[in-house]
Amino acid sequence: MTARIEFRLNATDGKARTGVIATPRGDIRTPAFMPVGTAATVKAMLPESVAATGADILLGNTYHLMLRPTAERIDALGGLHKFMNWQKPILTDSGGFQVMSLSGLRKMNEEGVTFKSHIDGSRHTLTPERSMEIQRLLGSDIVMCFDECTPFPAEEKVALESMRMSMRWAQRSRDAFGDRPGHALFGIQQGSIFRDQRAESAEKLSDIGFDGYAVGGLAVGEGQEMMFDVLDYAPDMLPQDKPRYLMGVGKPDDIVGAVARGIDMMDCVLPSRSGRTGQVFTRHGVVNIKNARHQDDPRPLDEACTCPACRSYSRAYLHHVFRAQEMISGMLLTWHNLHYYQELMQGMRDAITAGTFEAFQAAFHAQRAEGDI
Ligand SMILES: CNc1nc2cc3nc[nH]c(=O)c3cc2[nH]1
Numbered sequence: 501m502t503a504r505i506e507f508r509l510n511a512t513d514g515k516a517r518t519g520v521i522a523t524p525r526g527d528i529r530t531p532a533f534m535p536v537g538t539a540a541t542v543k544a545m546l547p548e549s550v551a552a553t554g555a556d557i558l559l560g561n562t563y564h565l566m567l568r569p570t571a572e573r574i575d576a577l578g579g580l581h582k583f584m585n586w587q588k589p590i591l592t593d594s595g596g597f598q599v600m601s602l603s604g605l606r607k608m609n610e611e612g613v614t615f616k617s618h619i620d621g622s623r624h625t626l627t628p629e630r631s632m633e634i635q636r637l638l639g640s641d642i643v644m645c646f647d648e649c650t651p652f653p654a655e656e657k658v659a660l661e662s663m664r665m666s667m668r669w670a671q672r673s674r675d676a677f678g679d680r681p682g683h684a685l686f687g688i689q690q691g692s693i694f695r696d697q698r699a700e701s702a703e704k705l706s707d708i709g710f711d712g713y714a715v716g717g718l719a720v721g722e723g724q725e726m727m728f729d730v731l732d733y734a735p736d737m738l739p740q741d742k743p744r745y746l747m748g749v750g751k752p753d754d755i756v757g758a759v760a761r762g763i764d765m766m767d768c769v770l771p772s773r774s775g776r777t778g779q780v781f782t783r784h785g786v787v788n789i790k791n792a793r794h795q796d797d798p799r800p801l802d803e804a805c806t807c808p809a810c811r812s813y814s815r816a817y818l819h820h821v822f823r824a825q826e827m828i829s830g831m832l833l834t835w836h837n838l839h840y841y842q843e844l845m846q847g848m849r850d851a852i853t854a855g856t857f858e859a860f861q862a863a864f865h866a867q868r869a870e871g872d873i
C-alpha cells in the first residue's frame with residue numbers, strides 16, 4: 501500500500517512508454533484506458549463487470565455529479581467509491597469541459613463559470629476553488645485542474661488568452677487543492693494547435709508542479725491528422741517522469757497513435773456509447789450489428805475474443821436483441837467494446853515491454869479492414 505501516488509516507468513520503445521501509477525486504492529497499468537462512469541455508473545455495466553474487462557481506473561464527471569445527486573450528498577454517503585461500489589482508483593474531471601458542452605445560459609469570467617443545469621435549470625457556479633472542493637467531496641484519487649478547453653478552431657490570440665486564463669486557474673486549483681497525500685492533482689496543457697503556446701503552457705504547469713499532466717484542447721473536432729501533428733511535440737514538453745493523460749480519446753487507431761507519441765492515459769465515451777448504438781469494435785474493424793447481413797450469422801462477433809458476448813452469443817442473436825431494443829444488447833456490446841479496448845491496452849503494454857511496439861502497430865493496422873465488416 502503506498503501513501504502517496506507515484507509513477508514508475510518500466511520500459512520505453514521509441515516514444516511509447518509502459519509503467520505503473522501506484523495509488524492507495526490500487527495500481528494503474530499504463531498505457532491505461534479509463535472507461536467513463538458519468539453519473540456514478542459505467543452505463544449498462546456492473547462495477548464488477550467493468551473490473552472484469554481489465555480496467556484499473558474509471559472516470560467520473562464532476563458536472564453531472566454536482567448537479568445530481570450533488571457532491572455533498574455523495575460525501576455524506578461515504579464518497580463516490582462506496583456510493584458506486586467501485587473500490588479501485590477514480591479520476592474525476594473538473595467540470596469545465598462539460599459545462600461548456602452541456603449546460604445552458606453560461607457566463608464565464610476570470611472568476612469562473614455560472615450556468616444553468618441541463619437537468620432542472622437551476623443556477624450553479626464553478627470556479628477552480630469550487631471544483632477542487634467538489635472533487636474532494638467525491639473522494640476521487642486523481643483530481644483535474646479547472647480549465648477552459650479552448651474551442652477549435654480558435655484565432656491564435658484567442659487561444660493565447662484562453663490558455664493563459666487556464667494557467668491562472670491551474671495556479672488557483674493547485675492552491676485550493678492543498679497537500680493531500682494519496683491524492684493526485686493533474687494540470688492540463690492548453691495552447692490549441694500553436695506550438696509556442698503549448699510550450700508556454702507546459703512551462704507554466706511545470707513551474708506550478710503537478711502529479712501528472714494532461715494534454716487538453718484536443719479531440720474537439722480538429723481531426724486525427726491535426727491531433728497527431730500536435731501530439732508529435734506536445735507530450736514531450738511535459739515532465740517525462742510524470743503520467744501524461746490525453747483527454748477524450750478516442751477511436752482504437754487514435755489510441756494506438758497517441759501511445760506511440762508518448763501518452764500514458766486516455767478516456768473516452770466511445771466504447772460504452774457505441775455499445776448502446778450497435779457499433780462494435782473488433783481487431784478486424786467495426787461491426788454495425790444492426791446491419792441486416794448479421795441476421796442469420798451464427799458466428800460470434802470475434803472468434804478470438806473471450807468476452808461474454810463472444811463466448812456465448814451469435815451475431816444473429818446480437819442483431820436480434822439490438823433490433824428489439826432489448827437491454828441485454830447494450831450490456832453485451834458495451835462489455836465487448838470495453839473488453840476489446842482493455843485487450844488493446846494490454847497488447848500495447850506487452851509490446852512496449854518486449855520492444856516490439858512498431859511490429860504491434862503494423863499488425864494492428866494490417867488486420868483492420870476499412871469501413872464496416
Ligand atoms: C471528447 N473530447 C474531449 N474531451 C475533453 C475533456 C477536456 N477536459 C478538460 N480540458 C480539456 O481540454 C478537455 C478536452 C477534451 N476533449
Ligand SMILES: [Zn+2]
Nearest residue numbers: 805807810836
Ligand atoms: Zn467480445
